[in-house]
Every structure is written in structure tokens, then in C-alpha cells.
Amino acid sequence: MPDRELIHQYLKNLSKYLSRLDKSDAQEVIREIESHILDALEIQENSGRLSDPQEILDGFGEPRELANQYVEHLLKGTPPPIGFKAIQNVKKGATNTLYYSMGFLGFGISVLLITIGLAKLFMPGEIGVWSAAQGNSIMITFSEHVYPDSAELLGYWLSPIAIGLGVGIAQLTKSVLRVLKQSIQ
Numbered sequence: 001m002p003d004r005e006l007i008h009q010y011l012k013n014l015s016k017y018l019s020r021l022d023k024s025d026a027q028e029v030i031r032e033i034e035s036h037i038l039d040a041l042e043i044q045e046n047s048g049r050l051s052d053p054q055e056i057l058d059g060f061g062e063p064r065e066l067a068n069q070y071v072e073h074l075l076k077g078t079p080p081p082i083g084f085k086a087i088q089n090v091k092k093g094a095t096n097t098l099y100y101s102m103g104f105l106g107f108g109i110s111v112l113l114i115t116i117g118l119a120k121l122f123m124p125g126e127i128g129v130w131s132a133a134q135g136n137s138i139m140i141t142f143s144e145h146v147y148p149d150s151a152e153l154l155g156y157w158l159s160p161i162a163i164g165l166g167v168g169i170a171q172l173t174k175s176v177l178r179v180l181k182q183s184i185q
Contacts, residue, residue: 003053017067029070099180106173110166117162129153
């Protein structure tokens with residue numbers, strides 16, 4: 001059975017079991033599941049694997065069971081359906097990537113700012129924030145040769161500002177990573 005037909009048949013069966021819901025709610029559930037299926041197929045293709053819609057559909061479970069979970073959720077307020085194996089694997093991979101990327105970026109910026117703040121104390125003439133001639137541009141430089149006719153804007157204030165921002169970004173990164181770590185587990 002071709003891929004499109006297999007997905008269409010699954011969604012048609014799911015729609016049949018969602019008949020206890022309002023038509024608009026049932027259509028929204030169908031759109032949501034279809035979106036998840038297509039996203040999972042795209043991820044399979046982007047990772048170099050041969051797309052396998054049957055594997056993804058098996059991850060969602062039987063249409064009747066999935067529909068019952070949605071009906072219970074929408075009509076009785078039970079927790080939403082969980083455990084779509086295919087989607088959970090994708091979500092966990094994305095969350096891991098986000099976790100490590102956020103840590104690298106956040107702590108990297110923090111270390112850079114703290115380094116700038118400390119370096120300004122030891123090399124005040126080479127590190128700073130300058131306004132170029134006539135105030136048309138602002139430059140942050142690490143150079144012995146500053147542009148002619150430029151004026152330093154922050155002076156030694158660059159040190160506490162950069163160190164404070166660096167520490168603040170490190171704390172923010174730590175808090176965000178704590179939240180992301182909970183979603184990984």
C-alpha cells in the first residue's frame with residue numbers, strides 16, 4: 001500500500017472513532033495527528049533513513065485506542081494522550097540538542113563577557129567600546145590601534161557591566177537548563 005494511502009486510511013479510521021466529538025474538535029485532532037505523522041516522516045528522511053510510515057503509525061497505536069484517549073481528554077478532562085513512541089523519540093532528540101546547544105551558547109557568552117570585563121582592567125587602552133568619528137557607529141574592539149577620532153564610551157565601567165552581564169547570563173542559562181533537563185527525563 002502506498003505511503004499516502006496508508007496514512008489516509010489511518011486518519012480515516014481515526015476520524016470514524018472520533019465521532020463522539022464535535023466536528024471541529026475531531027478535525028483539529030486529525031490535523032494534529034497528521035502534522036505529527038508528516039513531521040516524523042520528514043525527520044526520518046532528513047536523517048538519511050528510508051521513510052517508513054507504518055513504523056510511525058505503529059508508534060501512535062491503534063486508531064480506536066488513540067481516538068478514545070482524545071475523546072476522554074476532551075470530554076472528561078483526563079490527561080492528553082502520551083506515549084506516541086515515534087514522536088517521543090523525536091521530541092527527546094530535539095530536547096537533547098536544545099539542552100546542549102543552550103548550555104554551550106549561554107555559558108560561552110557568559111565566559112566571553114567575564115573575560116572582556118577582566119581584560120579591560122589589565123589592558124584598558126586595547127579593550128573597550130568606542131564611538132567612531134561623528135558617532136555614526138559603535139565598535140567593540142580588542143586592538144592596540146583604535147580608529148582615529150573615536151571616543152571611548154564606557155571606560156572602566158565596561159568591567160563591572162560585562163562581568164555583571166556575564167554572571168547574569170550564566171544564572172539564566174543555568175535556570176533554563178534546569179527546566180530543559182526536566183523535560184528530557
